[in-house]
Amino acid sequence: MSVKKFMYVNRKAPYGSVYALESLEVVLIGAAFDQDVSLAFIGDGVYELTKGQNTKAIGQKNFSPTYAALGDYEVNKIYVEKESLEERGLTLDDLQHLVWEDEDEDYAEKDSIRLVSRAELADVMAEQEIILSF
Amino acid sequence: MTLLHTVNKSPFESNTFDTCLGYAKDGSTVLLIEDGVYAATTGHKVAEKIKNASTVNFAVLGPDLQARGLENKLADGIKVVDYEGFVKLVAEHDSVQSWL
Numbered sequence: 001m002s003v004k005k006f007m008y009v010n011r012k013a014p015y016g017s018v019y020a021l022e023s024l025e026v027v028l029i030g031a032a033f034d035q036d037v038s039l040a041f042i043g044d045g046v047y048e049l050t051k052g053q054n055t056k057a058i059g060q061k062n063f064s065p066t067y068a069a070l071g072d073y074e075v076n077k078i079y080v081e082k083e084s085l086e087e088r089g090l091t092l093d094d095l096q097h098l099v100w101e102d103e104d105e106d107y108a109e110k111d112s113i114r115l116v117s118r119a120e121l122a123d124v125m126a127e128q129e130i131i132l133s134f
Numbered sequence: 135m136t137l138l139h140t141v142n143k144s145p146f147e148s149n150t151f152d153t154c155l156g157y158a159k160d161g162s163t164v165l166l167i168e169d170g171v172y173a174a175t176t177g178h179k180v181a182e183k184i185k186n187a188s189t190v191n192f193a194v195l196g197p198d199l200q201a202r203g204l205e206n207k208l209a210d211g212i213k214v215v216d217y218e219g220f221v222k223l224v225a226e227h228d229s230v231q232s233w234l
Contacts (some may be wrong), residue, residue, distance in 0.1 A: 008208065012147075013144055013147075013169050013172065013202070014201075014202065014203065015168070015169075015198075015201050015202065016142070016143075016144070016168045016169030017169075043146065044144050044147050044169070044172070046144055047172065047202060050202060050203035050204065051203055052203035052205070052206070053200075053201060053203040054198075054200045054201060054203070055200075055201040055203060057196070057200060057201070057216075058197045058198060058200075058201045060201065062201070064203070087146065087178060087179075088146060088172070088175070088177075088178055089177020089178040089181065090177070090207075091177055093209070094203075102226030109187055
């Protein structure tokens with residue numbers, strides 16, 4: 001099976017609708033197929049990555065810790081759009097610190113999140129072979 | 135007659151919050167719930183709109199704010215209520231308009 005460039009585009013806030021959770025589940029299932037995977041977080045999608053989520057009182061599953069496991073599935077290209085963060089009064093510090101271990105460099109820990117401009121992300125998107133939108 | 139308005143949509147993805155604000159008269163309350171709680175945070179254009187609407191009361195549902203990890207980004211002047219507080223607000227107002 002040939003390796004294809006997949007991008008999952010996340011544009012919805014978590015918990016208010018099921019899109020964010022469904023996207024994460026599809027990413028995890030897709031990770032089993034050893035493809036070249038990128039995740040993009042645009043618009044309200046950036047809210048999926050906020051740290052300190054606590055869903056106890058709303059009675060829903062807190063799926064935010066799962067993002068930290070993506071590195072173990074070699075999902076380590078996580079693009080966050082700079083403009084979307086700024087429009088919402090957020091910075092990278094408000095998001096989880098997501099990392100992966102590079103086995104080619106003695107398992108050095110590296111950042112998974114790439115903060116990019118809208119124009120830069122448009123270029124990355126244009127290089128993809130398959131784009132799945134949530 | 136005072137109304138309790140509830141907004142459950144993100145102000146960045148829908149015009150529901152703006153529409154609600156246009157209908158919120160003096161002394162009424164706007165309660166932000168579900169994805170509506172994003173309006174209650176600081177550092178963006180929507181926060182300015184809340185600041186400027188000083189004759190309207192704003193409240194936010196704490197459990198929805200906590201779920202989204204945004205308790206420490208809460209803007210000044212917005213009251214945090216729990217589910218019991220939500221019920222109290224309903225009882226205190228003459229009727230409820232749920233903006234969807």
